[in-house]
Amino acid sequence: xxxxxxxxLKQYENELKTIKKELLLNSDKKFITSRxxxxxxxxxxSINREQIIKSGKDGSAVIVAPKLKEKDEFLVVIEPRVFxxxxxxxSFPAGYIENxxxxxxxxxxxxxxxxxxxxxxxxxxxxxxxDEGASKALNHSFLALNCEKKFNQQLDESEIIRYMSLTYxxxxxxxxxxYLTGSNSKLTLCRIKKYLK
Amino acid sequence: xxxxxxxxLKQYENELKTIKKELLLNSDKKFITSRxxxxxxxxxxSINREQIIKSGKDGSAVIVAPKLKEKDEFLVVIEPRVFxxxxxxxSFPAGYIENxxxxxxxxxxxxxxxxxxxxxxxxxxxxxxxDEGASKALNHSFLALNCEKKFNQQLDESEIIRYMSLTYxxxxxxxxxxYLTGSNSKLTLCRIKKYLK
Numbered sequence: 001x002x003x004x005x006x007x008x009l010k011q012y013e014n015e016l017k018t019i020k021k022e023l024l025l026n027s028d029k030k031f032i033t034s035r036x037x038x039x040x041x042x043x044x045x046s047i048n049r050e051q052i053i054k055s056g057k058d059g060s061a062v063i064v065a066p067k068l069k070e071k072d073e074f075l076v077v078i079e080p081r082v083f084x085x086x087x088x089x090x091s092f093p094a095g096y097i098e099n100x101x102x103x104x105x106x107x108x109x110x111x112x113x114x115x116x117x118x119x120x121x122x123x124x125x126x127x128x129x130x131d132e133g134a135s136k137a138l139n140h141s142f143l144a145l146n147c148e149k150k151f152n153q154q155l156d157e158s159e160i161i162r163y164m165s166l167t168y169x170x171x172x173x174x175x176x177x178x179y180l181t182g183s184n185s186k187l188t189l190c191r192i193k194k195y196l197k
Numbered sequence: 198x199x200x201x202x203x204x205x206l207k208q209y210e211n212e213l214k215t216i217k218k219e220l221l222l223n224s225d226k227k228f229i230t231s232r233x234x235x236x237x238x239x240x241x242x243s244i245n246r247e248q249i250i251k252s253g254k255d256g257s258a259v260i261v262a263p264k265l266k267e268k269d270e271f272l273v274v275i276e277p278r279v280f281x282x283x284x285x286x287x288s289f290p291a292g293y294i295e296n297x298x299x300x301x302x303x304x305x306x307x308x309x310x311x312x313x314x315x316x317x318x319x320x321x322x323x324x325x326x327x328d329e330g331a332s333k334a335l336n337h338s339f340l341a342l343n344c345e346k347k348f349n350q351q352l353d354e355s356e357i358i359r360y361m362s363l364t365y366x367x368x369x370x371x372x373x374x375x376y377l378t379g380s381n382s383k384l385t386l387c388r389i390k391k392y393l394k
Binding site (some may be wrong): 014015016019020021022023027030031032033034035037038039040041042044047048049050051052054058079080081082083084085089091103105125126128129130131132133134135136138139141158160170174181182183184186187190 | 211213214215216217218219220221224227228229230231232233234235236237238239240242244245246247248251255258275277278279280281282286288301302323324325326327328329330331332335353357369378379380381383384385
């Protein structure tokens with residue numbers, strides 16, 4: 001890993017790590033709720049299963065691996081991930097699909113909002129259920145090619161996102177160093193391997 | 198894909214598919230709940246984040262790819278997955294880690310309970326957060342080698358699990374046919390590739 005890249009990452013880590021976590025006993029706005037269904041199977045048996053609901057929706061998301069036009073590197077984002085061991089994580093740009101949005105539209109929107117970059121070409125890599133026993137969330141992964149900076153970052157009030165560019169081998173190093181730890185990004189890292197020069 | 202294997206899978210699909218799904222408005226036992234935390238970052242900013250809780254725990258799970266001793270095939274399980282498009286799915290044996298259990302102990306227990314098979318050797322493949330923005334669930338994947346049938350299947354009342362053995366290439370076919378659709382199994386399938394003869 002290049003020394004300046006490690007220093008950049010450590011700086012974001014220092015800035016974004018959680019130093020205090022306080023349980024709110026009476027949270028009025030619930031992002032995560034659940035629904036319980038009684039399901040009848042074709043063999044006549046009944047089972048109850050609960051579904052994770054995120055902000056009233058099924059929680060389907062998109063993940064985009066953005067490859068730069070100017071050099072052989074990928075963009076990753078660094079965010080507070082308060083429930084992980086490091087309390088921050090490196091991942092590919094990602095986010096929830098909004099109402100009436102196609103996965104492709106959501107992928108381009110999330111990439112633009114989180115980094116300001118836009119691709120010349122985008123490929124659908126895969127789709128996968130995030131937690132198939134307890135959620136309807138079907139996530140879609142994409143490879144965005146020839147990305148260039150076109151816009152400013154555009155974040156929600158609750159989002160704090162830094163980004164940086166790294167080679168594929170450096171991403172594998174970050175995986176080994178447990179900075180890149182989420183299943184979405186790990187699976188996307190597997191899928192883009194065959195597209196590398 | 199071998200004809201008899203497709204027929205076996207179609208028979209399980211027919212048996213286990215959901216034919217009716219009824220929302221229970223007053224479910225007394227909640228498997229899925231959430232906790233909201235106010236988190237203070239090192240840069241002084243505060244953010245609220247909600248955590249998915251499953252049965253009072255963080256939801257960490259294990260996934261085991263069991264390779265048979267007698268032939269060059271892997272065991273997979275077929276279960277009702279009522280929130281997926283097919284309402285059933287093929288996956289590697291998996292389950293939640295119980296209190297005071299190590300990931301390895303949980304992996305051997307889940308393999309034994311779901312299939313009755315035990316390995317001569319087991320390798321830790323990877324660990325990954327299932328949903329790092331909203332959950333502390335850290336899943337561990339394993340490759341179990343030289344598996345042999347030693348016990349009967351031992352399931353909870355709410356579990357309905359069939360199992361069958363398939364070659365690695367057949368598993369890739371099931372991935373393309375969207376029977377193997379969960380991120381846990383897909384990522385494990387990536388990880389075992391380098392261990393194939």
